[in-house]
Amino acid sequence: MAKQFSSFMRFVAVALASSLMATAPVHASKSDRVTKMKGKPAVSAASAGKRPAASKAKPVAKANRSAAVAQRRQVHRSVVEARSAARPTFGQLAGLHLSADEIGLKSNAVMVLDQQTNEVLFDKNAKAVLPIASITKLMTALIVADAMLPLDESITITEADVDTLKGSGSRLAVGTTLTRGEMLHLALMSSENRAAHALGRTYPEGLGPFVDQMNAKAKSLGMSDTKFVDPTGLSPQNQSNAKDLAKLVTEAYGRPIIRELSTSPSHAVEAGHRTLQYRNSNQLVSNPQWEIGVQKTGYISEAGRCLVMQATVAGRQLVMVFLDSAGKLTRIADAERVRKWAEARLN
Numbered sequence: 001m002a003k004q005f006s007s008f009m010r011f012v013a014v015a016l017a018s019s020l021m022a023t024a025p026v027h028a029s030k031s032d033r034v035t036k037m038k039g040k041p042a043v044s045a046a047s048a049g050k051r052p053a054a055s056k057a058k059p060v061a062k063a064n065r066s067a068a069v070a071q072r073r074q075v076h077r078s079v080v081e082a083r084s085a086a087r088p089t090f091g092q093l094a095g096l097h098l099s100a101d102e103i104g105l106k107s108n109a110v111m112v113l114d115q116q117t118n119e120v121l122f123d124k125n126a127k128a129v130l131p132i133a134s135i136t137k138l139m140t141a142l143i144v145a146d147a148m149l150p151l152d153e154s155i156t157i158t159e160a161d162v163d164t165l166k167g168s169g170s171r172l173a174v175g176t177t178l179t180r181g182e183m184l185h186l187a188l189m190s191s192e193n194r195a196a197h198a199l200g201r202t203y204p205e206g207l208g209p210f211v212d213q214m215n216a217k218a219k220s221l222g223m224s225d226t227k228f229v230d231p232t233g234l235s236p237q238n239q240s241n242a243k244d245l246a247k248l249v250t251e252a253y254g255r256p257i258i259r260e261l262s263t264s265p266s267h268a269v270e271a272g273h274r275t276l277q278y279r280n281s282n283q284l285v286s287n288p289q290w291e292i293g294v295q296k297t298g299y300i301s302e303a304g305r306c307l308v309m310q311a312t313v314a315g316r317q318l319v320m321v322f323l324d325s326a327g328k329l330t331r332i333a334d335a336e337r338v339r340k341w342a343e344a345r346l347n
Contacts, residue, residue, distance in 0.1 A: 089304040091324030096125050103341050105334045108324035111242035112338055115250055115317040126242040129225050130323050133298030134191040135245060135306050136233030138252045139214045141188055144199050145255045151181030155202050161194040165234050170194040176271045188262040190278040191297060193232045200231035221247045236302035242321040245308055249319045253294045253310045262294050284335060307331040313339050314346040
């Protein structure tokens with residue numbers, strides 16, 4: 001693994017150097033400039049007022065610079081993803097990936113629960129306490145919804161909302177103003193970190209009391225192994241287990257606004273002079289084979305890929321929790337495996 005990662009990093013370094021060389025300005029030597037000046041024809045009075053032909057190349061040069069910037073960003077993303085993949089998750093460090101199960105799931109901690117009867121249909125390392133990443137935002141949404149704050153009130157993104165822990169990006173630039181409802185929509189549907197942080201920051205009593213409310217709510221729901229330190233999930237100290245998160249999903253399902261916003265396939269917001277188009281981070285909401293009532297995805301390197309859902313399968317309302325999954329699509333594949341397993345078992 002270390003040898004492959006080292007080779008990949010050498011490839012990335014070469015690609016980045018090549019892109020920088022391709023866009024670096026070339027400066028002629030003094031003698032070259034003198035030679036060119038000597039051979040330069042005089043400018044006639046007729047042509048003096050004409051725009052230089054070189055100006056026609058400006059759009060091309062701008063396009064080349066844009067392409068170079070895009071290439072450097074892609075290289076940067078590849079480096080970040082490679083570094084994340086090379087670091088083991090908390091679950092892997094604990095050896096949870098060594099646990100086999102009858103369904104053949106890749107997620108290291110799983111819970112499948114009948115929502116109406118509370119019958120546990122399947123569990124795997126369901127009591128293992130792990131970082132939960134953006135699954136946190138379900139609790140953030142619960143606190144906002146229960147506080148009954150005006151959803152049409154305007155909230156402006158500030159420097160305080162910028163991620164300084166993970167350095168994650170956002171299309172919500174500092175100074176962007178949206179309504180609280182739009183911030184909630186983006187936080188639930190697209191896992192927008194600045195939106196989630198702004199929701200906590202603008203809580204009437206402030207960010208600290210907002211997090212206190214998150215922990216108080218968890219305690220009231222019997223989530224005894226759960227702890228929150230921020231409203232985004234960027235901190236690996238936001239931790240829980242599959243057993244506790246099944247309770248959170250059930251509670252969130254009871255809020256119509258959370259059901260609606262979390263399962264929205266896409267949404268556009270007006271940010272100044274721009275229209276920003278967002279899509280759901282869970283592709284299953286657009287899959288006609290699924291009937292999803294509430295959902296949330298999550299990812300940080302310490303937590304792996306996470307997914308929680310309430311869905312109707314074989315006529316029964318099921319709560320599904322998938323934590324600490326490796327690979328971008330494994331949590332989705334695990335959900336499909338559980339759906340087929342449940343249909344065969346419950347029909």
